[in-house]
Amino acid sequence: MIRVLIADDHPVVRQGLRTFLGLQDDLDVVGEAADGAEAVALVESLAPDVLLLDLKMPVLDGLGTLLRLEEHGLSPRVLVLTSVGDREDVAPAMRAGASGFLYKDVDPAALVQAIRAVHGGQVLLAPEAAEAMLSVPAPAPAPAAGRYVAPLTDRELEVLTLIASGRSNREIARELAVAEKTVKTHVSNVLMKLGVQDRTQAALYAVRHGLA
Template identity: 60%
Template sequence: MPDPTETTGPTGTTEPSPAPIRVLVVDDHQVVRRGLRTFLEIQDDIEVVGEAADGPTAVDRAKELGPDVILMDVKMPGGDGVEALRRLRECGHPARVLVVTSFTEQRTVVPALRAGAAGYVQKDIDPEALAGAIRSVHAGHVLLEPAIAQALLAQDSGGGAGRAGSLTERETEVLALIARGRSNREIARALVLSEKTVKTHVSNILMKLDLADRTQAALWAVRNGLAGD
């Protein structure tokens, strides 16, 4: 009987199925955590590995469980999501954080994005759309509504401004694709490069422009006219 974790490749050989996306759910309301878990656990490619009710616990659980994606509420008693995002960045945790919140005001969402979130969705999002958002940020995309992107640009102090000349032609191409929401895999395919090479280019871009993450890089590219149509 075939192993359900394997798929048949083009040559007829069996290949391991991709590992599920490991998700940590962070919200101070148990009913919200339970609802998210109930829906996500029926997704074949998503696995809920744990929960947390506040920011400090979320950081500890992230270090313990190693999730790929963290669904993070912003306002929680005992430690909010923005501070948790900062602590995750400081410790170099690789998880992509998707803010799931009922607060959509710029003064609430913008600090979370500037602290390193890969995007945000509202708590009343359609369940299938939430699963899609998880897959999207896991693939390296940045999820920003136009109004929030404009708010980030307006608040940007200009980090990296004037340094475009320090980028190589290839790095400029990679940056333009980051601004269009492409993942490393998609950039590699578009430019006929290995993913490892793309990761190196991304690291160099962030270093040269003195930026912290892909979100800031995407915004820098938009501000400097590299995003294209």
């Protein structure tokens, strides 16, 4: 069973999610939080696998909740589920440790699949959120940002930053003055070394490490 905690300040939303998710054989809603501070406390006491997190909440908002979870060493997979359409909210949430970002108009079946996906270690973004994340400038890298998790070559690092800027293989090839086939090889190596499945997850890595 995948243990799910719902954090949303609207009781109707929480009840609706609990009722729907409770119909799934592999999901167990273990609790509800009406604000971010309560969500952090319940994560600590209930140890859910996945936290469904709204961004706009009283006491402690969604971003503050993500940061507080990190401070406390708590590491549920966090799937942001919000009605906020602000493009600027996506990148900060992903950099703060969210594993996915969806909007509340998502199809219910797609939400269930998203919960399963983030629980399985995948990074998942609504198409609008992915586009927004790649278009929002990342903050300047910290002095220690050069310590990369993966041993990328200088060329692979160039390719990664271009992936994060939304460039296609053809555009990367033109930018670097190399053959498109060579770019495909570099992209494959980057994905393998980062341990990610696709370009979106690679772009997230770049954003989180101040490379984009």
